[in-house]
Amino acid sequence: MGYFDGLTNGAFKTDKQGRRLFFLYGKLGKPRLLPTEADEQSMRAKFKSFYKYTFFVLIPVIVVLNAFLARSVTTLVLVGAALIIPMYVWLEIQARKYPKVDGTLTFAEAYSNSAAGHNYWTLIALRALSGLFVLLGVLIIAIGNPEDRWIGIACALFFGACGVVIGWMARLKSKQRKAARVS
Numbered sequence: 001m002g003y004f005d006g007l008t009n010g011a012f013k014t015d016k017q018g019r020r021l022f023f024l025y026g027k028l029g030k031p032r033l034l035p036t037e038a039d040e041q042s043m044r045a046k047f048k049s050f051y052k053y054t055f056f057v058l059i060p061v062i063v064v065l066n067a068f069l070a071r072s073v074t075t076l077v078l079v080g081a082a083l084i085i086p087m088y089v090w091l092e093i094q095a096r097k098y099p100k101v102d103g104t105l106t107f108a109e110a111y112s113n114s115a116a117g118h119n120y121w122t123l124i125a126l127r128a129l130s131g132l133f134v135l136l137g138v139l140i141i142a143i144g145n146p147e148d149r150w151i152g153i154a155c156a157l158f159f160g161a162c163g164v165v166i167g168w169m170a171r172l173k174s175k176q177r178k179a180a181r182v183s
Contacts, residue, residue: 004055006118008048010110012040015103022047023105024095031105032098039098046094050087058083115169116176123170130163 013021013031020040021031024047034040062080115123133155140152 003118003122004048004051006114006116006122007051008044009117010114011047011105012044013103013105013109013113019101019103021101021103021105022095022098023110024091026110027105027107030100031103032095033101034098043094043098046091050091053087054084111165111169112172115172118169118173120170120173120177123166123173127163127166127170130159130166133159134163 011023011026013023015021020034020037022034022040022043023029023031032043034043058080061083062076065079066076137152137154137156137159140155141149142152144152
């Protein structure tokens with residue numbers, strides 16, 4: 001499993017009744033019932049494409065705009081929305097092929113499913129990278145320009161929270177690996 005598989009896994013769940021459920025909006029929305037394994041694989045591929053599009057198209061466009069062209073936050077938000085909304089609409093149209101059902105997805109289930117799809121060493125590397133960004137944020141707070149301190153604070157808080165979540169996922173993955181070896 002790869003990085004995008006791990007991200008994708010967080011939106012899928014097999015409930016106690018054995019139903020395959022897809023949560024396009026995560027905890028905030030009702031799940032869609034995917035009747036067959038082929039339907040599940042099809043939606044997984046589409047959702048994975050969404051993550052790849054975000055990572056390889058949306059983020060680079062925003063970075064380039066911010067670096068070279070439009071430094072206005074409003075412009076960046078509008079361009080980001082213009083690029084992400086059509087993809088979400090496409091996903092919504094794809095998901096509407098399947099009926100909505102009752103079901104819930106907890107944060108713990110989503111992160112546990114995501115951990116199952118990630119490589120353990122990728123999680124460790126991401127946690128280390130988060131720690132590096134926390135240190136960078138602290139460095140900006142300590143020796144940066146006073147008007148940039150808010151960036152350091154935001155960086156340290158955001159990546160600190162990311163590090164905690166990724167660390168928890170690595171711990172879950174470690175337990176999953178041990179359980180797989182025992183059985």
